[in-house]
Amino acid sequence: MSVNNRRVLGLWPVIGLFLIAAGPAFAQAGGEVIDAKVTHFESSIGAPTPPDEVKLRLRVVDERGHDFTWDYELNESDAKRWLAEGEERRLLLIDHYISMFQQLDADVARGKIAPADAKIDQKKAQGYITLADIAAVVKSRAAAKADAGAAKSIAKKCNPPQVIRRVEPKYTNEARKARYQGIVTLEVIVLADGSVDILRIARRLGFGLDENAVAAVKQWKFAPRPEDCPKAFTVDVTFSLR
Numbered sequence: 001m002s003v004n005n006r007r008v009l010g011l012w013p014v015i016g017l018f019l020i021a022a023g024p025a026f027a028q029a030g031g032e033v034i035d036a037k038v039t040h041f042e043s044s045i046g047a048p049t050p051p052d053e054v055k056l057r058l059r060v061v062d063e064r065g066h067d068f069t070w071d072y073e074l075n076e077s078d079a080k081r082w083l084a085e086g087e088e089r090r091l092l093l094i095d096h097y098i099s100m101f102q103q104l105d106a107d108v109a110r111g112k113i114a115p116a117d118a119k120i121d122q123k124k125a126q127g128y129i130t131l132a133d134i135a136a137v138v139k140s141r142a143a144a145k146a147d148a149g150a151a152k153s154i155a156k157k158c159n160p161p162q163v164i165r166r167v168e169p170k171y172t173n174e175a176r177k178a179r180y181q182g183i184v185t186l187e188v189i190v191l192a193d194g195s196v197d198i199l200r201i202a203r204r205l206g207f208g209l210d211e212n213a214v215a216a217v218k219q220w221k222f223a224p225r226p227e228d229c230p231k232a233f234t235v236d237v238t239f240s241l242r
Contacts, residue, residue: 028061028119028120029061029062029063029119029120029130029131030060030061030097030120030128030129030130030131030133030134031058031059031060031061031093031094031096031097031100031101031127031128031129031134032058032059032060032125032126032127032128032129033056033057033058033093033125033126033127033128034057034058034059034069034126035056035057036054036055036057036082036126036127037054037055037056038052038053038054038082038083039052039053039054039055040052041053051076051079051080052079052083053073053079054073054074054078054079054082054083055071055072055073055074056071056072056074056082056096057069057070057071057072058070058071058072058093058096058097058100058127059120060097060100060101060104061118061119061120062101062104062105062108062131063131064108064115065115065116065117065118065119066104066108066113066115066116066118067104067116067118068100068101068103068104068107068113070096070100070103072096078092089127090129091137093127093129094129094133094134094137097129097134098134098137098138101134158225158226158228158229158230161222161223161225161233162222162223163220163221163222163223164194164221164222164223165219165220165221166220167216167217167219167220168216169184169209169212169213169215169216169217169237169239170212170215170216171209171212171239171241172207172209172212174207174208175205175207175208175239176241178207179241180205180206180207180209180239181239181240181241182205182209182238182239183203183205183236183237183238183239184201184203184204184205184209184210184213184236184237184239185201185202185203185234185235185236185237186198186199186200186201186202186213186214186217186234186235186237187199187200187201187202187232187233187234188217188232188233188234188235189231189232190222190231191231192224194221194222194223194224195221195222196217196218196220196221196222198214198217198218199232201213201214202234205239209239213237213239216237217235217237220235
């Protein structure tokens with residue numbers, strides 16, 4: 001039995017996959033669990049218990065009838081995902097099926113796997129996940145990666161909000177007598193003209209300082225920000241007797 005702990009390093013190309021007609025052959029493609037062996041270990045009193053050992057034999061079949069089988073010995077983290085069952089197990093299998101489809105496509109392109117008429121019997125298969133479901137996960141991950149890249153690009157060109165006019169808050173007599181100090185945190189939004197609107201008080205101090213912090217920040221002025229930069233953020237207003 002060959003063992004491989006490879007993890008998915010990239011996203012499986014999906015363009016060709018989504019151009020395939022969803023015919024009978026496509027419906028019989030996907031991934032399945034051929035065999036699963038779980039070993040539970042027991043330890044003597046006082047000794048740490050070794051983690052459970054999970055070995056899987058998985059098989060994938062593409063829409064053209066090519067198939068590929070691989071044996072996995074799961075690392076400790078993936079073994080826990082398998083034993084958790086439910087969605088954790090399903091996503092674990094999809095991760096491995098994607099990796100196997102990548103290898104299958106590469107082997108077919110090199111001529112290592114000859115044309116065949118393989119298929120998955122949905123009624124008998126364990127851990128069966130259709131090719132369409134696998135493709136949907138790949139597509140959603142690609143979209144999420146693209147969205148994250150776009151957000152990162154926007155964040156790079158968005159400098160921190162710049163205050164061009166600041167009004168210091170006033171201490172209340174009550175807080176001064178009590179020698180009370182601290183920080184009031186406000187959630188604010190900068191309007192198009194650079195003025196400030198208060199969304200809420202996220203952290204309070206009391207002694208009338210919260211109201212004075214709001215009154216001061218409402219008089220602040222910020223430099224204009226690009227349209228695609230975030231307009232809402234938090235502001236800390238410090239009250240100190242030093």
